Amino acid sequence: MDFYYSKTDGLTILRGVRNRExxxxxxxxxxRVLPKTEFSENSTDSFGQLIAKCWYDKDNILIEIELYDLDARLFISNKNVLGISCLELKEILKSLDYTYILDEENLGINIFDDTIRFYIPNIDEDESSAKVEAVLIKIKNEN
Known part of the structure; x- marks a missing residue:
């Protein structure tokens, strides 16, 4: 499944949509609905085999979505950033003039003040083979 992210509109498929339904x-x-855990305010939704997982606040308002490589693709400025190497991701971000920082836990790269986090578990090994396995996107509060 394809998803598109715009710096101005966020995840375009969810533009104007925040409630669970x-x-x-x-x-x-x-x-599938996954039960609430000690680390979450509410249950989460897991879509497809491994497309996306959504977290909601106590009022069933979306706060984060995670997209997974293989069953999802995420396009930023018409460039897919899921499943590519860390080196390719850095080149794309530089070409778009997006500043990125390394995750504190050395598990990936963050952009837009930590709004988008690229999960790259082997980033400390070889950037040309370390792959973007997932992308976590915080959903801005529109209030």
Missing amino acids: GVRKAIGTEY
Whole structure:
């Protein structure tokens, strides 16, 4: 499934959509509800085999979405950033003039003041083979 991110609009498929039912309808594929844990305010939704996972606040408003390589693609300025190497990602971000920082835990790269986090578990090994396995996007509060 393809997703598109715009610096001005965020994740375009979810533009204007924040509630759980609206998110489910926008993504439009089968989902499972995963129970609330000690680390979350609410249950989460997991879509497809491994497309996306959504976190909601106590009022069922979307706060974060994680997209996974293989079943999802994420395009930023028409460039897919899921499943590519860390080196390729850095080149794309530089070409777009996006400042990035390394994650504090050395598990990836963050952009837009930590709004988008690229999960690259082998980033400390070889940047040309370390792959972007997932992308976590914080959803801005529109209030």
